[in-house]
Amino acid sequence: MKLEEMKPCEIEKVLREAPIVYIPWGSLEWHGEQNPIGLDTLKVYHLCLRAVRKTGGVVFPPLYCGYETMKPYLGFKRTLEVSKETIQSLAREYLEQLYDEGFRIFVILMGHYGARHVEALKEVANEFLKKHPDAKGIFAPDPAFLSEKGIRGGHADYYETSLMMFFRPELVDLSLLPTGRDLTIEKDGIGGDDPRKATIEEGERIANLLVEELARQVKELKKELENLERG
Numbered sequence: 001m002k003l004e005e006m007k008p009c010e011i012e013k014v015l016r017e018a019p020i021v022y023i024p025w026g027s028l029e030w031h032g033e034q035n036p037i038g039l040d041t042l043k044v045y046h047l048c049l050r051a052v053r054k055t056g057g058v059v060f061p062p063l064y065c066g067y068e069t070m071k072p073y074l075g076f077k078r079t080l081e082v083s084k085e086t087i088q089s090l091a092r093e094y095l096e097q098l099y100d101e102g103f104r105i106f107v108i109l110m111g112h113y114g115a116r117h118v119e120a121l122k123e124v125a126n127e128f129l130k131k132h133p134d135a136k137g138i139f140a141p142d143p144a145f146l147s148e149k150g151i152r153g154g155h156a157d158y159y160e161t162s163l164m165m166f167f168r169p170e171l172v173d174l175s176l177l178p179t180g181r182d183l184t185i186e187k188d189g190i191g192g193d194d195p196r197k198a199t200i201e202e203g204e205r206i207a208n209l210l211v212e213e214l215a216r217q218v219k220e221l222k223k224e225l226e227n228l229e230r231g
């Protein structure tokens with residue numbers, strides 16, 4: 001199910017059964033002292049790998065490519081800022097090429113969710129869907145699948161840190177966080193609920209709820225696509 005590891009005959013089988021491609025799209029960006037800078041991508045990559053098991057399809061190689069990161073926003077280093085033009089070109093070319101390959105359901109799961117980054121990708125995605133009436137897609141940041149579950153996703157916060165601890169516990173070190181004061185976006189590059197309370201168990205709970213909802217929405221699109229082909 002990892003596209004880069006599949007042989008042509010395996011890809012052809014997937015295209016016949018479930019022409020779904022998940023694109024995990026994140027960044028290399030400061031995520032507090034406690035987390036690896038690739039958190040956004042690692043997070044959505046693991047979520048996609050779980051969702052694809054429920055729906056069929058393939059997972060595209062994870063992308064580390066974020067626009068409107070903590071670097072221009074608040075001057076945080078250990079961050080690679082990529083331009084809007086670059087992420088839009090990449091999105092356009094990958095979507096078109098994957099369409100040409102025969103995929104028809106496209107999921108861009110955005111682990112980095114700066115407002116302008118999300119807007120830039122959605123703009124390209126919507127143009128793409130307009131151009132190809134037989135293509136379907138979901139283009140959204142990961143917390144969007146939890147909005148009805150009362151779970152909020154912030155930046156390097158309780159939510160993101162818990163998910164990271166669940167997927168890759170060896171990459172998180174909570175002891176690196178300051179103690180005895182509040183954590184802030186300006187000083188710590190952390191926005192949202194307190195990551196010092198993050199746990200593996202909570203990461204597992206969030207991941208399960210998220211994957212369930214994502215897979216449900218993808219299965220809906222698969223049904224719509226099948227109706228379209230029949231009709």
Ligand SMILES: [Zn+2]
Pocket residue numbers: 031039040111112113154155156160
């Ligand atoms: Zn993040």
